[in-house]
Each structure stands twice: as C-alpha cells, then as structure tokens.
Amino acid sequence: MLEYIVSKYNFWVYVILLLIGLYAMVGKKNLVKKLIGMNIFQSAVILFYVSIGVKKGGATVPIFLGNAHAAHGHGNAIIDVASYINPLPHVLMLTAIVVSIATTGVALAVLILIFRRYKTLELDEIIKIRKDTGV
C-alpha cells in the first residue's frame, strides 16, 4: 500500500493541493483567502500537468542537437524518445500560468471594487450589508 502511494506520489501531491485550494475557496470567509485558495487550486492543476511530462530513467530536457547525434549521417538526427521528457504538457502550462495570473489580476481588481463599496472583505459582513440595503 505504502509503495503504491509512493510510486504515484505526484498524483497524491496534486490531489492534496487541489483539495486544500477547494476547501479555501468554499470554506473560508475572507475573500482574499478565497482568492489564495483559487491560486493553490490552479497551481495544483499546473503541477499535475508538469508531472505527467516527466519520464523515469534519466530522461532530460528535449534540446535538439542537430547533426551531432546523427549516427550514420542520414542528415536528420535520430531522436531516442525515451531519453527526453515530454515537453508538450510543460508548454501547455506556460499558457495556463498566464491564464492563472490574468485571473488573479482581474480578481484582485474586483476585490478593490468590493472593498470600496462595502469597506470590508469578510463574506458574512458583506452579505449582512447586502441584506440591510436590500440588494
């Protein structure tokens, strides 16, 4: 059992982070903490993607070395797939990181608007003010 957990530890780490983020988004009463939870949640997804590109057994970064590796002079290098990690998930995550940062930026701007309006970022107090003013 322990071996099973350790051998798939990347998935466990991402699931735990995902749940921490989800808990913060749903359970926390402070809007900034919700936002931090959202960041943890997105980071968990990013880590998941990064970990699925990795290969065991000394695989390294996929840098194309041109003809230096071409053993028999066919012109094109023969690429041994097993010796390189899969770069695609990593490239996808560059986009996802940008998306995550943009979301955080928009959310922070919205939080400023909320604070200007209600003078607080606590969920219960905002809901109370909204009830009182009948919104």
Add this chain to the structure above:
Amino acid sequence: MATQFAALVIVIPLIAALFVPVIGWWKKGLCHPWVVAVLVVPLIASLSILNRVIESGPFSYYLGGWAPPWGIEYAIDYLNAFVLVIISVISLIVSIYSKKSVEKEMPEKVVPFYTLFLLLVTGLLGIVVTGDLFNVFVFLEIAALSCYALMAIGRDGAPFATFRYIIMGTIGASFYLLGVGYLYIITGSLNMLDVAQRLPEFYHSRVVLTAGVFMIVGIGLKMALYPLHAWAPNAYADAPSTVSGLVAPLMTKVAAYMMIRIMFTVFKPVFFIEIIPVTTILTWMAAVAVIVGSIYAIAQNDLKKMLSYSVVAQIGYIALGIGLANRSGLTGAVLHILNEAFTKGCVFLVAGAIIYKTGSCNITGFKDLYRKMPFTMTAFLIGAFSMVGIPPTCGFFSKMYLIIGSIDAKQWVFVAVLLTSSILNVIYFFRVIKIAAFEDVIPDYSRTSPYITYRLDEVPISMLIPILIMAAGILVCGIFSPEIINTVIQHIIPASF
C-alpha cells in the same frame, strides 16, 4: 476561401480589439462604429462557412499549416458552423444596441468596454471554431476573463456577484483542464477527432472515467446547470444591460455546445450513456433546473433577476435534450440553443431599454409601459410568447421536439416537467405583461378630461431596431424551423441515434 474564413473569424476580432484603445485615444466616438464594422466580418465569414459546410460537408483548417494531431486544427462541421452563425449574429445585433446604453451607463469607460466586448466575442467564437481540446480551454478563459471584467462594471453589487463568478468559473475551467490532462495521459493527443479515434479501446479505464467526469462537471459549472448555478443569477442581473444582453444568450449556450461536443464527438455516445450513466443524471438535474429555475423566477421582483433565473431554467431544457440522447431530444436541444439566443437576447435587451428609460427594472414600476414604449414592449411580448412556447414563435418548436424526445424515451416525468414549466413561464412573464399593459397609473380626476393622454416615450432608434430585429428573429426562426432542422440540425445528430 471558406477554409481561411475559419481562421479569420477569430483573427479579425482579436486584432481589432487591440486597435480599439488606439482609436479611442484618437476619437472616442469612433469606437462604436469600429466595433460594429469589425463584427460584420465574423458574420460574413461564419455565413460562408455554414454555406460551405451545407454544400460540401465538414472541412478543416490547419493553423500555420501544421497537420493534426501536432498542429491546432480548426475542424468545422454542421454543429460548429451553426453555433458560429448564432454567435456572430447576436453579437452584431448587441453591438449596434450598445451605443446609447453604454454612453448612459458608463460614459467614462467606453474604450475599455469595447475592447473587452470584442475580446469576449473572440473567446466565444474561438471555443466553437477550434478542434483542439486545450485550445478550447484558452478561448474559454479569454471569454471568461473579459466577461468578468465587463460584469464588474455593472450596477451596485456587481463586483461581489462577479467575484463569485470568478471563483466558480475558475473551478469549472480548471476541472475541464484536468479532464483534458487525463485524456492526454491516456491518448497522447489533444486533437478532438484524434482523441475520439484513439479513445474507445480505453473506455473501461479509470483514467478515462475520471477525465469524463471532470470535464462534464467543469462544463456544467460554466453552463450554470442546476446544482452548480448559484453564481449565475446575480452575475447576470447586476451586469450592465449590454453585457447581460450579450452574455446571457451566448455564454451558457456556448458551454452547452461544449457539452454536446465532448459527449458526442470526443467520446462516443455509448460512453456517457452506458459506461457511466451521465445522461440519466443529466436529465434529472435538468428537470430539477427547469422547475426550480422557474419557481425562483416567479419569486423575483426585478425583471433582470427574473430573466436570469429563467436562463437557469432554459439551460435545463438544453441539458434535458442532451441527456435524453435520442434524435428528437438532441434536435430540440440544438434548436433551443438558437431559440434561446434570440429569445433571451430579445428580453434582456428590452430590460436594458427599460432601464435606459426609467432607470430601474423593478416590475412593480412598469405601469403604463405599453402606452409609453409600445414597440419595445411588443418585442417583449414576442419574447415572452417564445419562452412560454406559443406557435409560431421558435420556443414552441424546440419544446415540441423536447417533449417528443421525452415520449420517445418513455420518460413521462419529463413530459410533465416540460408542460408544467410552460405554465410557470406563463405566470412569471404574464405578471410583467399584466402590470405593464393593464394596470393604469391612478388617473388624475381633478382634470377636466377623463382621459389621460400618453406621450410616446420610446428608446432611441439605435436601441429599438436591434430589439425589433431580435423579435423578428424569434418569429423567423420559428417559421423556418423545419428548414433549419432539415438543412443543418439533422446532420448534427450522431449516426447511432
């Protein structure tokens, strides 16, 4: 040429969005004509795409000439082309409408508004046109981010509603992304058609099950499907009227398109029907959505809030059609995407027009609106008829197909639900119409004449014409719905149904 249009439909509004700040810096008044002119291009492009698909069948465009599965493929079939036309038509109409409304509601934010408006349209078009799973996520977030920013400009309470939407929307998008990740683990591909080909042999793998569930829950969140709908009503109701006029008809429907795409293209229908019973769960959730959404709508005193709950109910119709997973049900669902776009567009634009004239959209204050704004309120009446499902408005036909689909599936509960919801729609729409048409302001008896003279007090012509076009669209879609089904929708239904 039509293959290039598949790319132009995205590229033109995207580049044009970047030019809006430049134009606004030069002359603020030019932003609106620029946006309208730009949005004509996707309309022409999507019409010629649809034309090409009808004439010679599905085609694809390879971005940068990279062949799939390595490059990004824009795979166009009947469903894509159909939804593309809907999005470009609605966004063009709303962009014409936006001028006066934006000038009144946010005079100092015209330039950022139009930039975000074009980005939102780009995102929506992109979700639909692309054939790449990760590309869908990117466009989904482009649409969502510009949508958050636009919604937060709205009336008091909008930022708070938007923040909830940001949280829920991000969970939805992240779940979708996780699903894509799992599919990538097992197939090594991100191209929808390629994944669809490689996937069937793994259907009993837990990885694929996880992927399917994550994707459906994520899209369900974006779609505001019943238990996941909590963010939608406030966010839609508090947004500026132009934004709710664009987002309410399109955003959730594009998510519905994604659901159809994932369930019937990326996965074979058998996966979600037999291997995991998602369709069964979906139909029941949808049935609850229809009833609960309608009941909440009855309880609202604010027109926009009422319509927003109605969005939740109407999404239930589409989900019900998808979940029934038979020919009539899915026909009804796809037809309802079109009908909802026009109907919700029409009634939300009317709500915006009422706000423009009276400054509020509290239903109790609607007395005498039929005398003051006869054209606008006639459009509202047509929208209400379509919502209830009175022929020849288009709402009748999609409901008819959904009911036929429920009968085909021998699900009598859903027949009852659909008919009940029509009655609930009557209650909440005709309440508005009753106040607006039949309740007089207390007459002033001190005057000599017993009759009150009413002054025609319509909205500006640039707002009125888009509203009337929407209303006409409802009727046209209704009258021509057999043709629409024969030429387009029947090709969308998977062969196994």
